[in-house]
Amino acid sequence: MEELAEDFARRGLLQGLSVRPVLAEDGTETGTFEIPAGGQRFHAVSLLVKQKRLNKTLPIHCIVRDAGSAILAEDDSLAENMQRVALHPLDQFCAFVALREKSQGHEEIAAAFFVTPQIVKQRLKLASVAPALLGVYATDDITLEQLMAFTVNPDHERQV
Secondary structure (H helix, E strand, C coil), X not given: CHHHHHHHHXXXXXXXXXXXXXXXXXXXXXXXXXXXXXXXHHHHHHHHHHCCXXXXXXXXXXXXXXXXXXXXXXXXXXXXXXXXXXXXXXXXXXXXXXXXXXXXXXXXXXXXXXXXXXXXXXXXXXXXXXXXXXXXXXXCCCCHHHHHHHHHCCCHHHHC
């Protein structure tokens, strides 16, 4: 949670919360909301407010779902988590290269993504493998360990 809060403090909330009005027993809205999707983001923002690093009146983007929707709040929560696609490691390698090309150093990249500078250096080295081999890795036809073996020799022609 602390890492997520630090990221929000640095760059702001990138994705809003999905909220629904809480209904009283008679079906009227109570004026409060539940958060079926985005609970971790809400807790990270709450941590920043508690630490007095974020003003508690700062507006947070929310998608307000209809309280009477046939789609249950639990469905929203499950869908958000199931639809999340994990980033392929190659995407991280390429993002680090793009940041380095924009004059960010290993330490800056590491701090921004909560990894060590050594990991950044390793990822950048992996990204320097021959593009043809990176393509094979992107389709999961070779493993990360196999890709790592190609970093021993920087000659792309020889790697291929």
